[in-house]
Amino acid sequence: MNSVLDLQEMKNNLRLLNERISLACSSCGRSVNDVTLIWVSKFHPQEAVDTAYAIGAREFGENRVQEAIEKFSQKKDDVRCHIIGPVQSNKLKKAALVADVIHSMDSLESLEKLNRYSAELNKVLDVLIQVNTSEEDTKSGLQMADAKAFLESLPAHSHLRYRGLMSIGKNTDLAEDSRAGFSFLRALRDEFVNRDSRFSHFTELSMGMTGDLEVAIEEGATMIRVGTALFGSRQY
Numbered sequence: 159m160n161s162v163l164d165l166q167e168m169k170n171n172l173r174l175l176n177e178r179i180s181l182a183c184s185s186c187g188r189s190v191n192d193v194t195l196i197w198v199s200k201f202h203p204q205e206a207v208d209t210a211y212a213i214g215a216r217e218f219g220e221n222r223v224q225e226a227i228e229k230f231s232q233k234k235d236d237v238r239c240h241i242i243g244p245v246q247s248n249k250l251k252k253a254a255l256v257a258d259v260i261h262s263m264d265s266l267e268s269l270e271k272l273n274r275y276s277a278e279l280n281k282v283l284d285v286l287i288q289v290n291t292s293e294e295d296t297k298s299g300l301q302m303a304d305a306k307a308f309l310e311s312l313p314a315h316s317h318l319r320y321r322g323l324m325s326i327g328k329n330t331d332l333a334e335d336s337r338a339g340f341s342f343l344r345a346l347r348d349e350f351v352n353r354d355s356r357f358s359h360f361t362e363l364s365m366g367m368t369g370d371l372e373v374a375i376e377e378g379a380t381m382i383r384v385g386t387a388l389f390g391s392r393q394y
């Protein structure tokens with residue numbers, strides 16, 4: 159089990175993180191208000207989520223649907239749950255139930271199912287399309303070469319709102335290694351936003367984590383997904 163940070167420790171982490179975010183924003187002339195912080199609470203217990211809520215966290219990210227259900231099915235009205243990991247076909251129904259935003263969609267078949275489940279729940283779900291900009295085999299998401307054709311082929315679904323794109327940086331110690339992929343993602347978003355009614359809300363770029371958030375912000379991230387810098391290290 160992870161040791162849960164107390165309120166003061168988490169506050170301190172948040173202060174340090176906010177300094178990083180605001181430095182990165184000022185270095186490229188962006189406003190901190192244009193970058194939404196998603197608190198990635200995966201592998202941390204409910205207690206950690208409650209502490210985060212107490213210091214102002216409202217956007218939470220979870221990798222696995224089951225863990226999201228455990229922590230967020232009874233969430234407060236002002237909390238939003240983001241599913242940021244790949245969702246297997248048999249988990250889509252539960253994902254539609256618990257999530258406000260799903261960042262990791264990469265198949266037409268899954269989108270169609272998700273639309274059906276969202277319709278049954280009478281909700282409109284925000285979705286992002288994941289692109290494997292790091293070109294690492296272990297990562298899910300569309301291949302970069304296929305991404306454009308995939309976006310062109312997206313059907314308009316009544317109960318899904320396409321909000322933008324997501325990617326994970328390269329798994330190296332150098333944040334700079336992720337820049338080209340993030341830049342690709344931004345160009346793709348720019349190409350599609352407002353192209354037609356399917357893309358009228360296609361503004362988001364979910365990219366950047368603890369190790370590479372500065373580079374992601376410089377490349378235009380509108381959502382950063384941060385776990386370690388807020389909650390401490392995870393034990394798997």
Ligand SMILES: *Cc1c(COP(=O)(O)O)cnc(C)c1O
Nearest residue numbers: 198221242367368383384385386
């Ligand atoms: C775990 C995870 C994060 C957070 O990673 P940290 O390095 O702990 O900030 C962000 N995005 C995804 C998709 C993750 O799985």
